[in-house]
Amino acid sequence: MxxxxxxxxxxxxxxxxxxxxxxxxxxxxxxxxxxxxxPPKIYLTVNKGDFRAMPAYIPGAAGLKWVNVHxxxxxxxxxxxxxxxxxxxxxxxYPLAMMDATDITAFRTGAVAAMASKYLAKxxxxxxxxxxxxxxxxxxLLAHAELLDLKLIKVYDLFPETAREFAKRFxxxxxxxxxxxxxxxxxxxxxxxPSCEPIVRKEWVKPGTHINAVGADAPGKEELExxxxxxxxxxxxxxxxxxxxxxxxxxxxxxxxDPKNIYARLADVVAGRKAGRAxxxxxxxxxxxxxxxxxxxxxxxxxxxxxxxxGYTTLEFV
Amino acid sequence: MxxxxxxxxxxxxxxxxxxxxxxxxxxxxxxxxxxxxxPPKIYLTVNKGDFRAMPAYIPGAAGLKWVNVHxxxxxxxxxxxxxxxxxxxxxxxYPLAMMDATDITAFRTGAVAAMASKYLAKxxxxxxxxxxxxxxxxxxLLAHAELLDLKLIKVYDLFPETAREFAKRFxxxxxxxxxxxxxxxxxxxxxxxPSCEPIVRKEWVKPGTHINAVGADAPGKEELExxxxxxxxxxxxxxxxxxxxxxxxxxxxxxxxDPKNIYARLADVVAGRKAGRAxxxxxxxxxxxxxxxxxxxxxxxxxxxxxxxxGYTTLEFV
Numbered sequence: 001m002x003x004x005x006x007x008x009x010x011x012x013x014x015x016x017x018x019x020x021x022x023x024x025x026x027x028x029x030x031x032x033x034x035x036x037x038x039p040p041k042i043y044l045t046v047n048k049g050d051f052r053a054m055p056a057y058i059p060g061a062a063g064l065k066w067v068n069v070h071x072x073x074x075x076x077x078x079x080x081x082x083x084x085x086x087x088x089x090x091x092x093x094y095p096l097a098m099m100d101a102t103d104i105t106a107f108r109t110g111a112v113a114a115m116a117s118k119y120l121a122k123x124x125x126x127x128x129x130x131x132x133x134x135x136x137x138x139x140x141l142l143a144h145a146e147l148l149d150l151k152l153i154k155v156y157d158l159f160p161e162t163a164r165e166f167a168k169r170f171x172x173x174x175x176x177x178x179x180x181x182x183x184x185x186x187x188x189x190x191x192x193x194p195s196c197e198p199i200v201r202k203e204w205v206k207p208g209t210h211i212n213a214v215g216a217d218a219p220g221k222e223e224l225e226x227x228x229x230x231x232x233x234x235x236x237x238x239x240x241x242x243x244x245x246x247x248x249x250x251x252x253x254x255x256x257x258d259p260k261n262i263y264a265r266l267a268d269v270v271a272g273r274k275a276g277r278a279x280x281x282x283x284x285x286x287x288x289x290x291x292x293x294x295x296x297x298x299x300x301x302x303x304x305x306x307x308x309x310x311g312y313t314t315l316e317f318v
Numbered sequence: 319m320x321x322x323x324x325x326x327x328x329x330x331x332x333x334x335x336x337x338x339x340x341x342x343x344x345x346x347x348x349x350x351x352x353x354x355x356x357p358p359k360i361y362l363t364v365n366k367g368d369f370r371a372m373p374a375y376i377p378g379a380a381g382l383k384w385v386n387v388h389x390x391x392x393x394x395x396x397x398x399x400x401x402x403x404x405x406x407x408x409x410x411x412y413p414l415a416m417m418d419a420t421d422i423t424a425f426r427t428g429a430v431a432a433m434a435s436k437y438l439a440k441x442x443x444x445x446x447x448x449x450x451x452x453x454x455x456x457x458x459l460l461a462h463a464e465l466l467d468l469k470l471i472k473v474y475d476l477f478p479e480t481a482r483e484f485a486k487r488f489x490x491x492x493x494x495x496x497x498x499x500x501x502x503x504x505x506x507x508x509x510x511x512p513s514c515e516p517i518v519r520k521e522w523v524k525p526g527t528h529i530n531a532v533g534a535d536a537p538g539k540e541e542l543e544x545x546x547x548x549x550x551x552x553x554x555x556x557x558x559x560x561x562x563x564x565x566x567x568x569x570x571x572x573x574x575x576d577p578k579n580i581y582a583r584l585a586d587v588v589a590g591r592k593a594g595r596a597x598x599x600x601x602x603x604x605x606x607x608x609x610x611x612x613x614x615x616x617x618x619x620x621x622x623x624x625x626x627x628x629g630y631t632t633l634e635f636v
Contacts, residue, residue, distance in 0.1 A: 001396075005633060007634060007635050008634070008635065009634075039360045039361065039362060040360075042357045042360050042371065042373065043357065044356070044373040044374070044375055044380065044382075045375075046375050046408040047408070048408070048409050048410070049411060051373060051382070051411065053360065053382055055360065055362040056362070057362055057363075062362065062364055062369060064362075064369070064382075064384050066373075066382050066404050066413075068406065068410075068411025069411070070410050070411045073411070076410060078319075078412065082411055082413065084416070086384050088369065088384070088386065090364040090365070091365075091388075092366070092386075092388050092391055092394060093367060093369065093386025093387070093388045093391070093399075094400060095384075095402045098402070100635055100636045315323060315631065316325055316326070317325050317402070317418055318325075318326055318400045318402060318418045
C-alpha cells in the first residue's frame with residue numbers, strides 16, 4: 001500500500017468550489033444526524049504562536065488537520081497560517097494521503113459561509129459586502145458567486161491598495177471598492193479580518209441583512225459591535241468553539257451577550273431541524289469558527305479525484 | 319522552503335538506540351523543568367478502532383503524532399498500530415518534515431523504559447525478563463542491552479513459537495524461552511502484552527525487582543495483579559494518562575489501588591527532584607503510557623540527521 005502526497009499546487013489544481021459547497025452541504029447533514037463527529041480541537045501554544053490539532057470522522061473518511069497561527073510570519077515572508085492534513089482510512093487507520101490544507105481551509109470556510117447565506121439570507125440577495133480583502137475574501141466571493149446571482153460586490157480593506165488589487169483580480173465580477181459603512185449596506189455581509197475591535201457598527205446594518213462573521217477565530221477577536229448580535233438571529237457552526245473563539249467570544253466574556261441567545265447550530269438549520277430566518281427584515285448572523293469535519297470532507301473529494309486521475313506523488317510511507 | 323519526507327525504511331535506517339536514550343534523558347529533564355510541554359492527547363473513536371492526536375513542544379521543535387489502534391487489522395495483514403508524524407518549526411509553524419512514526423514509537427518506548435530501569439532498578443541488574451515477544455520486546459531488549467551488562471534475558475509469549483522466533487532473532491544476546499513464572503524471576507521485568515487480565519502474580523515477583531509495565535495503554539488493559547502495585551514504589555510517565563489508560567487504570571477503577579499512592583513522575587526522578595528506590599529489596603514499577611514529547615524529541619534527531627546527510631525525499635509541500 002502507498003500514501004498519496006498532494007502539494008499546495010496539486011491541491012489548488014484539484015479544488016473546485018461547486019464540489020466544495022456540495023460536500024459541505026452533505027457534511028452538515030451528516031453532522032446533524034450524528035453520522036459525522038469530532039472531538040474539540042486542541043491547542044499547543046508556543047512562544048511565537050500556536051498550533052491546533054483538528055481530528056474528525058465523516059462517513060468513509062477520517063483524519064486530522066494540523067494548523068498553525070504565527071502572527072509574526074508576515075515579516076519573514078511566510079504565511080501566518082499553514083495547514084497540513086493526514087487523511088486516514090477509518091476502517092484500518094492507514095494513512096491514505098497527506099496534503100497541504102492551507103487552501104482546503106480557505107475553500108471550505110468560503111463554501112460553508114455561502115451555504116449559511118443560502119439558508120439564512122433573505123430571498124434573492126443581490127449584493128455582497130466583504131470587510132477585509134485578503135485570501136478569505138477571494139474564497140467568499142467565489143463561493144457566493146457560485147450560489148447566487150450577485151449584481152454588486154462591495155469590498156473594503158484597512159489598506160486601500162489591498163482592496164483595489166482585490167477588485168482587479170476579479171474583472172468578471174461587479175466588484176467595487178467602498179467605505180466600511182457603504183460596504184455594510186448590502187444583503188449579505190462577510191467580515192473577514194483579524195480585528196480585535198469592532199469594525200461594523202449597529203447603525204450601519206440595515207434590516208434584513210445576513211452577516212457571516214468569519215474573521216474571529218481566537219479569544220479576543222471581534223468584528224461586530226455587540227449591539228449587532230443582540231436582536232439578531234445568531235447561528236453557529238459549533239457551540240463550544242463559537243463561545244470560545246468565535247465572534248460572540250468577546251461580548252460573552254464582557255457580559256454583553258448571553259450565549260443562551262444563540263439560536264441554533266447551522267447543521268440543524270441545513271438539515272431542516274430548525275427554521276431559518278423568521279422575516280425578511282430580521283438580521284441573521286452566522287458565527288463561523290471552522291470545523292474539522294469540513295476539512296476531512298473536502299480532503300475526501302481531493303483524494304478521490306487525485307486517485308482517479310492519477311499522476312500525483314505516492315510513496316510507500318508507513 | 320521544502321518539507322522532508324521520511325518513509326518507514328528511511329526512519330529505520332536513521333534510528334539509533336543510543337541516540338534515542340540520550341534524547342529521552344534530555345527530554346525528561348526538559349519536562350521536569352517545564353521547558354517541554356504537551357496538552358493531553360485526544361481520541362477520535364471510529365467503528366473499527368480509534369485514532370489519537372498527540373501534539374508536543376520541546377526546545378527547538380514542535381509537532382504532532384497521529385496514531386491509530388485497529389485491533390482487526392492483523393486479519394487484513396496490516397499492523398494494528400500505524401503512526402505518522404508532522405514535524406514543525408515552532409518559530410514559524412512551517413511543516414519541516416512528515417515521517418512514519420511507527421518505529422519511532424517502538425524505539426522511544428523501549429528507550430524510556432530502559433531509562434526508567436537505570437533510575438529505578440537495583441544496583442548492577444544482570445537479568446531481564448520480557449513478557450510478550452512482539453515488536454516492543456525487540457525495542458526493550460536493544461534499549462536495555464545498550465545501558466546494562468545483561469547476563470540473561472528470559473522471554474515468554476502466549477504463543478511459544480513467537481518466543482522461540484524472538485530468541486533466534488537475537489543470537490548475540492543470552493535469550494532463553496521460559497515459563498511466565500520463571501520469566502518474572504529477574505532483576506528487571508518488562509510486561510509488553512495487550513492483555514486485559516493480569517499475567518504477573520504477586521507471589522512470583524521477588525524483592526528488589528523493577529517492573530516496566532508497558533503493555534497497558536487503554537482503559538481495561540492490565541498485566542499485573544493489583545497486589546503487585548500495592549506495596550511497590552510506582553512511578554508514572556504522566557499522571558493523567560496513567561490513571562486513564564496505564565497499568566494502574568483497572569485497579570483504580572475497581573477501587574483496588576489508590577492513585578494517591580503513585581510516588582512520582584519519571585521526569586522528576588530523572589531530574590533528581592525525587593529520589594529513586596528506597597532499598598535494594600523494594601519493588602519498583604514504571605507505568606508507561608507514552609508521551610508526545612518523546613515522539614517529537616526523537617523526530618528532531620531523525621530530521622537533523624536526514625538533513626545533514628541529505629539524499630531523502632523533499633517536496634515543496636505547503
